[in-house]
Amino acid sequence: xxxxxxxxxxxxxxxxxxxxxxxxxxxxxxxxxxxxxxxxxxxxxxxxxxxxxxxxxxxxxxxxxxxxxxxxxxxxxxxxxxxxxxxxxxxxxxxxxxxxxxxxxxxxxxxxxxxxxxxxxxxxxxxxxxxxxxxxxxxxxxxxxxxxxxxxxxxxxxxxxxxxxxxxxxxxxxxxxxxxxxxxxxxxxxxxxxxxxxxxxxxxxxxxxxxxxxxxxxxxxxxxxxxxxxxxxxxxxxxxxxxxxxxxxxxxxxxxxxxxxxxxxxxxxxxxxxxxxxxxxxxxxxxxxxxxxxxxxxxxxx
Amino acid sequence: xxxxxxxxxxxxxxxxxxxxxxxxxxxxxxxxxxxxxxxxxxxxxxxxxxxxxxxxxxxxxxxxxxxxxxxxxxxxxxxxxxxxxxxxxxxxxxxxxxxxxxxxxxxxxxxxxxxxxxxxxxxxxxxxxxxxxxxxxxxxxxxxxxxxxxxxxxxxxxxxxxxxxxxxxxxxxxxxxxxxxxxxxxxxxxxxxxxxxxxxxxxxxxxxxxxxxxxxxxxxxxxxxxxxxxxxxxxxxxxxxxxxxxxxxxxxxxxxxxxxxxxxxxxxxxxxxxxxxxxxxxxxxxxxxxxxxxxxxxxxxxxxxxxxxx
Numbered sequence: 001x002x003x004x005x006x007x008x009x010x011x012x013x014x015x016x017x018x019x020x021x022x023x024x025x026x027x028x029x030x031x032x033x034x035x036x037x038x039x040x041x042x043x044x045x046x047x048x049x050x051x052x053x054x055x056x057x058x059x060x061x062x063x064x065x066x067x068x069x070x071x072x073x074x075x076x077x078x079x080x081x082x083x084x085x086x087x088x089x090x091x092x093x094x095x096x097x098x099x100x101x102x103x104x105x106x107x108x109x110x111x112x113x114x115x116x117x118x119x120x121x122x123x124x125x126x127x128x129x130x131x132x133x134x135x136x137x138x139x140x141x142x143x144x145x146x147x148x149x150x151x152x153x154x155x156x157x158x159x160x161x162x163x164x165x166x167x168x169x170x171x172x173x174x175x176x177x178x179x180x181x182x183x184x185x186x187x188x189x190x191x192x193x194x195x196x197x198x199x200x201x202x203x204x205x206x207x208x209x210x211x212x213x214x215x216x217x218x219x220x221x222x223x224x225x226x227x228x229x230x231x232x233x234x235x236x237x238x239x240x241x242x243x244x245x246x247x248x249x250x251x252x253x254x255x256x257x258x259x260x261x262x263x264x265x266x267x268x269x270x271x272x273x274x275x276x277x278x279x280x281x282x283x284x285x286x287x288x289x290x291x292x293x294x295x296x297x298x299x300x301x302x
Numbered sequence: 303x304x305x306x307x308x309x310x311x312x313x314x315x316x317x318x319x320x321x322x323x324x325x326x327x328x329x330x331x332x333x334x335x336x337x338x339x340x341x342x343x344x345x346x347x348x349x350x351x352x353x354x355x356x357x358x359x360x361x362x363x364x365x366x367x368x369x370x371x372x373x374x375x376x377x378x379x380x381x382x383x384x385x386x387x388x389x390x391x392x393x394x395x396x397x398x399x400x401x402x403x404x405x406x407x408x409x410x411x412x413x414x415x416x417x418x419x420x421x422x423x424x425x426x427x428x429x430x431x432x433x434x435x436x437x438x439x440x441x442x443x444x445x446x447x448x449x450x451x452x453x454x455x456x457x458x459x460x461x462x463x464x465x466x467x468x469x470x471x472x473x474x475x476x477x478x479x480x481x482x483x484x485x486x487x488x489x490x491x492x493x494x495x496x497x498x499x500x501x502x503x504x505x506x507x508x509x510x511x512x513x514x515x516x517x518x519x520x521x522x523x524x525x526x527x528x529x530x531x532x533x534x535x536x537x538x539x540x541x542x543x544x545x546x547x548x549x550x551x552x553x554x555x556x557x558x559x560x561x562x563x564x565x566x567x568x569x570x571x572x573x574x575x576x577x578x579x580x581x582x583x584x585x586x587x588x589x590x591x592x593x594x595x596x597x598x599x600x601x602x603x604x605x606x607x608x609x610x611x612x
Contacts, residue, residue, distance in 0.1 A: 045466070049467075053381075053578075053582070054574045054578045055576075056577065059384070073386065074385075078338055083403040083553060085554075086552070087552075087572070087573045094453075095469075099461070099468075140364075277419040
């Protein structure tokens with residue numbers, strides 16, 4: 001009879017385990033509900049949630065906050081090795097929404113009520129603060145040229161700054177630079193080739209813009225080369241490219257030689273659980289949290 | 303004269319019959335060849351697709367590995383594609399895959415085999431119908447649903463038990479242990495059922511009990527089939543991706559405890575493939591090549607066990 005008994009035992013303990021698992025989840029929800037406000041346990045570890053390597057959001061976030069340490073040609077991503085990695089915005093938001101000790105970051109346009117965006121250096125993230133360049137974790141997408149633009153390039157530039165162009169920028173999850181842009185007025189009989197060179201971060205939105213523009217101006221060819229902001233500015237200065245793309249502010253040397261304009265702003269919100277009492281962090285604290293230097297919530301909440 | 307005519311007629315008849323028969327035979331052979339061609343084409347298609355796949359994976363993966371350095375790639379512990387120059391060491395992912403698969407097997411194997419024993423030797427027919435349908439359904443559920451289930455139940459449970467985010471190696475092991483159950487159960491059950499009835503009866507005739515016979519005669523007789531089922535389960539566990547990516551934490555580090563986050567070879571590829579470019583993309587394809595080697599090893603093991611049985 002031993003085997004029958006054994007099987008019965010296994011069945012019962014298996015069922016018990018499943019029930020315990022369900023019970024566990026309920027308890028954790030209750031625990032989460034009870035926490036929050038003053039009951040927030042500051043000694044608990046920060047659960048850092050990051051995006052995968054290669055993601056544009058991670059690239060922007062690590063660059064702006066200085067998590068990507070630069071030393072000459074060498075760059076080292078110092079993101080905490082114990083950080084949970086999620087490979088899409090929704091997964092980051094779900095993880096943060098379910099875990100009171102979690103912190104993550106998402107592109108500004110995806111922000112919603114399921115999580116709380118903390119203020120950075122006492123500036124709350126919003127379209128306005130980003131447009132006024134007050135919110136620190138943001139970066140402009142600049143285009144630059146030297147001397148004068150060709151007729152086709154100028155028309156393309158106008159298109160980017162038009163209502164239609166800014167619409168595409170918003171669809172790509174970026175913040176528009178002009179709120180009420182004029183509609184695009186198509187010029188007749190344009191043709192030629194525009195070479196656009198520079199930032200790998202600007203390239204995806206530039207490809208979208210070029211694609212839409214070419215349906216309106218089929219005789220204009222736009223060649224996009226993606227090789228980094230500095231290379232783009234150099235190409236614009238020495239004339240090998242007509243338009244340079246940069247995902248950072250231009251240096252003094254560059255501004256002295258080039259005309260530039262921001263076409264969009266990339267903003268990133270740092271998000272925590274809704275019941276997390278932390279309201280504001282400094283850029284330095286954000287950097288320390290995401291590199292693993294600060295590993296508990298102690299001293300971060302008011 | 304009359305007689306001769308009759309004979310000729312008869313001969314003519316026979317000739318006609320043979321001609322008709324030959325015609326039919328020719329037609330039949332034509333049809334057979336034609337169908338043979340279709341079967342052959344199908345076989346060529348399926349085999350050539352695997353050949354192309356092997357060619358693609360290794361022709362794109364191996365140049366990167368040799369350029370980056372075989373030892374550096376396989377034993378490097380830092381995976382940091384965002385660095386310039388990038389670091390592409392996949393040892394943490396290899397260890398992650400092996401540990402998670404091993405843990406899943408430890409969980410899934412005893413439960414699976416005992417369930418198979420129950421189904422083959424103890425189960426009342428009414429319950430069997432339900433159980434069999436349930437096991438088949440388990441095998442048919444898309445893996446992403448297992449992932450969501452784990453995210454809703456196992457992850458919060460782990461968060462309670464072990465602290466942290468609840469996304470850790472143990473979570474992945476439990477989930478994969480569940481996911482390999484249908485493979486182990488159905489193949490082990492088939493192996494147990496294939497044991498000749500005479501073994502069972504002979505053992506009973508010697509005066510043993512039903513339990514003793516099942517455990518000491520039937521299970522050993524079905525041993526190689528059961529081992530094959532476990533190996534196929536391992537193959538499924540090591541290849542599983544979509545469910546694991548949701549719940550394993552995905553840190554590219556060598557796990558230092560059961561409750562540390564883990565990244566497997568498969569999740570490494572699926573996490574980063576979307577935006578990967580240049581060297582990074584090549585490194586991911588090279589990861590796929592290593593995964594392919596893992597699968598080849600598991601399948602060879604399966605073939606070896608099967609051959610031993612034959």
